Amino acid sequence: MAPVHRHGDARSCDATTVVSINTNVFANEKLIAVHGNFNTHGSGPLVAGSKNVFIKGIAVVNHTPDNGLADSAGHNPTPTAAGSANVNVGD
Numbered sequence: 001m002a003p004v005h006r007h008g009d010a011r012s013c014d015a016t017t018v019v020s021i022n023t024n025v026f027a028n029e030k031l032i033a034v035h036g037n038f039n040t041h042g043s044g045p046l047v048a049g050s051k052n053v054f055i056k057g058i059a060v061v062n063h064t065p066d067n068g069l070a071d072s073a074g075h076n077p078t079p080t081a082a083g084s085a086n087v088n089v090g091d
C-alpha cells in the first residue's frame with residue numbers, strides 16, 4: 001500500500017503540495033491531496049495514481065510517487081516526494 005499524499009507534503013522539485021480541491025478529508029490533520037492539486041511553485045498539477053479511492057469523485061493522490069506536470073518554476077515533472085507515515089491508500 002502507498003502512503004497518502006497531503007497538503008504540505010514534499011514534491012521532487014523542492015516545492016510542497018497545496019491542497020485546495022479537497023476541503024474536508026484529512027490524514028494526520030492535513031488535507032489529503034487529490035488529482036489536480038498544484039504546488040507552492042505554482043501550477044504543477046498532480047496526476048493521481050489511485051484507481052479506487054476518491055474524495056467527492058476525484059482520485060486521491062498517493063506517494064508511489066504519483067506524477068505531477070510542469071510547474072511555473074520550470075520543473076518538469078513534479079512528482080510526490082513524501083506522504084503520510086501511517087495512512088495508506090489501499091489500491
